[in-house]
Amino acid sequence: MTVARIIAELARAWNAGDGAAWAANFAEDADFVDVVGRVQHGREVIGREHQKIFDTIYRGSRLEIHELNSRGLAGDVLLVHTVSALEVPSGPRAGNWRAIQTKIIRDGEILAFHNTGRDSLAGFTNQDEDLAQLDPLDWQGS
Structure with missing residues (x-):
């Protein structure tokens, strides 16, 4: 399966609220790090955990997902x-x-997936304008 097809299938599964279809894009022994940092190991666990959120906090949600970039590793x-x-x-x-x-x-299956929420620097620093202006590497000095 191509990257474009995997991404389309992920969106379709999410929007249908179908944990099994979401997990079908993953290798049997895949790892998934969710947006709050929990590690889910294995297709079965990934499917089960996603079904839980599809049935509760993300019920009726709509996902749009697009490829930003890709490159071969080996x-x-x-x-x-x-x-x-x-x-x-x-x-x-x-x-x-x-x-x-x-x-x-690899071979049309996701081996590893890490999801990270995006926020503005001001939001991340709790609206601290001085801190938001600094490069994150400089935060330790504040």
């Missing part, structure tokens, strides 16, 4: 970055959320 292994926008209609996560994902793909 042989048929690809490093792929995607960006996403998630619209959540109600509940504790209601609103619009942006994220970036890093994927390692």
Whole structure:
């Protein structure tokens, strides 16, 4: 399966609220790091955990996901970055959320997937304007 097809299938599965279809894009022993940093290991766990969020906090949500870039690592292994926008209609996560994902793909399956929420530097620093103006490497001096 191509990268474009995998991304399309992920969006389709998410928007259908189908954890098994989401997980079908992953290798049997894949690793998934979710947006709060939990590591999910294995296709079965990835599918089960996604079904939980599809049935609760992300019920009725709509995902748009697009390839940002990709490059070969070795042989048929690809490093792929995607960006996403998630619209959540109600509940504790209601609103619009942006994220970036890093994927390692081989033979049409995702081996590893890391999801990271995106925020403005001002938001991340809790609206501290002075801190937001600094390069993050300079934060230790503040």
